[in-house]
Amino acid sequence: MIENMTEIAISQLLSETQKMKYEDYRFVTASCVSLGDDGCDVIYHFDKDLEMKHLKLRVGKGEELPSVSKIYFCALLVENEMKELFGINITDIAVDYGGHMLLSDEELESPMAKQQITIVEKKGAK
């Protein structure tokens, strides 16, 4: 089990992250686990003097998640990645790639999310 993990609600995210910043923690990254229809688990990893702290929250399907990139600028890449690969609706990212950081137009939407994939044939593609 992971030490120093705190479970929080979405509404607490910005204040908790601000607290981390205030306590001089370094933002390492965020990890995301798809839970199918239940949405996603998002875990934010912080580090100070090689000791880690984690914030864990659950985002339901279609729920909005505020971006922490205003507090930690370096979170922008990982938030764009989560938005793209898992389809989490992260709002107000400092630089929003609009779902085209890693993927191109032709690829499936949010490929890492565990969901039923239906391929709809586009009209006029042939």
Next chain:
Amino acid sequence: MVNRSEVKSMFDMIGNIFKNLGSKPATRMYPFEKREAFKDARGQLGGIDIDACIFCGICARKCPSDAIVVNKAEKSWEVDRFKCVVCSVCTEVCPKKCLFMSENYTDAAYTKEKAKHVQQPKSTDNGEQASA
């Protein structure tokens, strides 16, 4: 002004020039002069001693790149060399130790062929090879 360290590095340089004049190049004339492969180097999956194979399929299940297909009914063992990542896991897990590695790298190929081996029932000459 020339300082001491520059003078010293100049002498180093002159020494290097003479060393380079007298020494062999660090590279090889490759196609004409080939280095011997190291012992136990993972060059490629060498092949299979098909007569010893019991078609258990462990190699196919453990292969991280799904390069091996074993068919028990047909008594055939097939490897796709273009999928193989040369990790040598199959040779390690084989209960009969009938798979072996080769130290030499795969040659470049023009076509993507699979190597298929079929066990002949009671054949006199062993090791049949046919490409699928």
Next chain:
Amino acid sequence: MSKTVIPFGPQHPVLPEPLHLKLVMQDEIIVDAIPAIGYVHRGLEKLTETKEFTQNTFVVERVCGICSCMHALAYCQGIESLMNIEIPDRAKYLRVLWAELHRIHSHLLWLGLLADAFGFESLFMQVWRNREKVMDIMEETAGSRVIISVNTVGGTRRDISKEMLTKISVIVDEIKEDLKQVEAAFFNDYTVKHRLVGVGVLTKEDAYALGTAGPMARASGIKQDLRMTGYSAYGELDFEPIIEQDGDSYARTVVRLKEVYQSINLIKQCIAKMPEGEIVVPVKGNPNGEVVSRVEQPRGEVLYYLRANGSKTLDRLRIRTPTFANIPALLHMLPGSQLADVPVLILTIDPCISCTER
């Protein structure tokens, strides 16, 4: 004044990495830089969900060619802590030995590329000649040059004989002697200094706030080296992280060059202390639970987040690579610098885009 946008990459003569930058220029000075990645996204994290946890070692090794050994190391350590496996001491030392060999070859590769980026061809060849010796050691001990596949859950897959250990110790000494000569060019050469000193300064505060990792952070004066946490056999070896204060490209070069010597020193310590015994323990059962595993790669810290569910396949394997952490710092350094310095600046973060995108 009017602004021009210059596209930089993904194909660029000095940069073998598929990184695309849109540089907003005002004359020769960069005002803004927007990165675009996504040219080598292979979906390896998704692929790991379909493989058995033992097979994943080979998948994660292919995230990056240069630090493949450390990727497998981080992954194996994560799984081992989930399954409460205590690996043999000899395996720990062997892992460190190979990891440090990897660090040497990665740093030498980088030093060569840097020399090439500012047009010092002969220096580039001198450095790479030494790197080739390391690659040969790798092939002789592990069987492959780059993706050495020596780590496995529960230990290592190959052992190194006593004669080979002596030979390694002799070869790394040779590399050390050769590097002493090359070092002068990096440290004192007027032209080299002109291209590196004061270019792309990243202050300690900025480096910390931007979450940089590895040699980038250490060149800015942050004492951040995960080897200090003592994973594997690092706890029993004697070393001190190399730190520079200036935070410019020169400092980053110095840190990496000195780390080569440090790695040589660590290898010699490893060989001297190498315990006898088994190299692998059998693994039974399946992992369950979640864990974060971190390892210091040549480019910085790598973070593995693993979540297992008690079956053969993992629920999630998440990799945060060092370049991912260093790109925000690059975006911070670029505005205000000259167009001619861009290749050097990008190189000093030691980018690995295939790591970043996985």
